[in-house]
Amino acid sequence: xxxxxxxxxxxxxxxxxxITQFNGELKEIVREMFGLMYEARGIGLAANQVALxxxxxxxxxxxxxxxxxxxxxxxxxxxVKRTSTARDEEGCLSFPELYGKVFRAKRxxxxxxxxxxxxxxxxxxxxxxxxxxxETDHVRGRLFIDLLSPLDKLAIGKKVQGFxxxxxxxxxxxEYAGDDELRRQLDDxxxxxxx
Ligand code: ZN
Numbered sequence: 001x002x003x004x005x006x007x008x009x010x011x012x013x014x015x016x017x018x019i020t021q022f023n024g025e026l027k028e029i030v031r032e033m034f035g036l037m038y039e040a041r042g043i044g045l046a047a048n049q050v051a052l053x054x055x056x057x058x059x060x061x062x063x064x065x066x067x068x069x070x071x072x073x074x075x076x077x078x079x080v081k082r083t084s085t086a087r088d089e090e091g092c093l094s095f096p097e098l099y100g101k102v103f104r105a106k107r108x109x110x111x112x113x114x115x116x117x118x119x120x121x122x123x124x125x126x127x128x129x130x131x132x133x134x135e136t137d138h139v140r141g142r143l144f145i146d147l148l149s150p151l152d153k154l155a156i157g158k159k160v161q162g163f164x165x166x167x168x169x170x171x172x173x174x175e176y177a178g179d180d181e182l183r184r185q186l187d188d189x190x191x192x193x194x195x
Contacts, residue, residue, distance in 0.1 A: 001032075002029070002032050002033065002036060002050040002051075002052070003036070003050065003051075004036055004040060004045070004049055004050060004093050004094065005049065005050065005051050005094070005176075006094055006095075006096070006163060006166070006167055007094045007095050007143070007145075007160070007163045007164075007167070008163065008164055008167055009051065009094075009167065009176065009182065010179050010182045010183050010186065011048050011049070011050075011051040011052070011053065011182070011186055012048055012049065012094055012138070012141070012143060013141045013143075014048055014053045014141050014183075014186050014190075015139075015140055015141045016047060016048055016052075016053045016054050016055045016056075016139045016140070016141070016190070017053055017054060017055065017190045018054075018055050018076045019054050019055060019056060019075050019076060019113070022075075022113075022115060022116055022117035026056075026115065027115060029047070029052065029056070030056070030058060030073055030115060032050075033045050033047070033050060033056075033058045034058050034060070034065070034071060036050065037058060037060070037093070038060075038063070038064075038065040040093045041063060042063065042093045043059065043060060043061045043062075043063045043127075043131055044057060044058065044059045044060075044061075044131045044134065044135045045057065045058050045093060045135075046135045046138030046139050047139065048138045048139055048141065049093060049094050049138060051182075051185075051186070052189060053186045053187075053189050053190040054139075054189075054190075055075065055076045055077065055139045056073070056074070056075050056076075056139065057073075057074050057077065057135035057136070057138060057139060058071065058072070058073055058074075059071070059072045059073075059074065059128075059131055059132070059135065060072070061127055061128050061131055072122075073114060073115050074110065074112040074113075074132070074135070074136075075112055075113040075114065075115070075117075076112060076113050077110055077111070077112040077132070077135070077136045077139065078110065078111045078112070078136075079105075079108050079109070079110050079111075079132070079133065079136055080109050080110065080111050080121070081108060081109035081123075082105035082107070082108050083105060083106060083107040083108070084105065084106040084107060085103050085104065085105055085106060086103070086104060086105075086106040086126075086130075087101050087102065087103045087104075088101060088102070088104070088130060089101050089102075090102045090130065090134060090144045092134070092143070092144055094143070095144075095145070095159075095160075095163060097159075098145075098156060098159050098160075098163075100144065100145065100148045100152050100156060101148070101149075101152060102130075102134075102144050102147045102148065103147065104129065104130050104133045104134075105129060105133060106125055106126065106129060107123065107124070107125040107129055108123070108124055108125075108129045108132055108133060109121060109122070109123045110122055110124070110132050110136070145160065
């Protein structure tokens with residue numbers, strides 16, 4: 001059973017490992033990730049956000065589970081071209097109710113593998129380009145709050161501290177292991193990568 005883990009769970013800072021096996025377990029993980037994403041009303045979800053240290057994210061920019069034809073799976077994603085920039089608001093399922101304006105490339109070309117392990121490339125712009133950049137950052141252990149302006153970072157400081165406090169309290173209650181143990185689990189999963 002996967003679940004979306006909140007900031008500052010160490011998985012969110014973990015540089016994930018590439019996937020090299022494309023089996024039923026991988027398909028099961030992807031199915032579960034789409035389910036969690038729809039439930040949380042998101043448009044994208046990276047494996048890091050469910051505490052899995054694999055280079056994988058799912059996307060459906062309609063956010064509508066009745067629109068499965070818009071579902072995309074990116075494995076071992078790499079942005080190979082960035083064009084122009086745009087600043088717009090972003091949120092993240094690891095930071096519920098937190099939003100901030102982030103500069104991103106307006107248009108990107110991304111190279112990835114699909115669920116069968118076949119390489120593909122897509123060009124995307126605007127919302128989809130933004131989502132691809134946000135999710136590709138996740139699998140590198142980077143977060144959108146890193147990209148806010150100094151002023152915006154100050155403005156959200158209290159909320160971020162709130163997330164930190166809530167997570168530490170959840171650890172004290174035993175809902176999550178301590179950071180060292182969580183990192184050990186991530187290392188363990190990553191060493192057994194592919195899933
Ligand atoms: Zn996110």
